[in-house]
Amino acid sequence: MATSVDVRRALASLADPRRAEASSRFLQMVPGGYGEGDSALGVSVPDQRTVAARFWRDLSLAETTKLLIEGAHEERLTALFILVRKFARGDEQERDLVFDTILANTDSINNWDLVDSSAPYIVGPWLLDRDRSVLDRLAESSLVWERRIAVMATFAFIRAGDFEWTFRLGDRLLHDPHDLVRKAVGWMLREVGNRDRAAEEEFLVRRYRVMPRVMLRYAIEKFEPQRRRDYLSGAL
Structure with a gap:
């Protein structure tokens, strides 16, 4: 061996x-x-x-x-x-x-590439048909990497057409102090939009004015130029 x-x-x-x-x-x-x-x-x-x-x-x-x-x-x-x-x-x-x-x-999974190479492929898939309350615990952690693990795990749910926990954690972490969590939330919202644009925008239109700028930019990256400008200018 x-x-x-x-x-x-x-x-x-x-x-x-x-x-x-x-x-x-x-x-x-x-x-x-x-x-x-x-x-x-x-x-x-x-x-x-x-x-x-x-x-x-x-x-x-x-x-x-x-x-x-x-x-x-x-x-x-x-x-x-x-x-x-x-x-x-x-x-x-x-x-x-x-x-x-x-x-x-999780204390050894302590950079964004380590989180992103594991959480969507282990944590999320294991929880697909199980109790997901562990994600609430991770999202409340003082450890930034555990909060990112919680968000990135929802990628597996998104692939299965289930957006509930992405939105749930998006709300919980909407004002997270760390840039890497904000980016992760925005990225997962973008992935929702890649599959169901209406669902993503329903979430965004009620929150984009108070959402951190980097989170919003990640979330609307694939939108048409004018639509992005509307969000960024607060014109909606």
């Missing part, structure tokens, strides 16, 4: 110091940034996916969790890619364990 050390060695062989420097800036792993304290290896996302595809069958859930908890940024993201594969191909028991692993280690 493979170990987390094997995955680390595979990733280390693909590391590029120049990419690591660029990733550190892009993901704000700098003093005062939302990724402060993290470290990058400089491995591209396609390379990480390739490593995940190589190891996911032979890496136990315990070793994958170890990689998620202890690893550098790309090691944690690779661990999440492995968990997504295990979830997608697992039976009910394994899917439950993967879901629990995600919720037990």
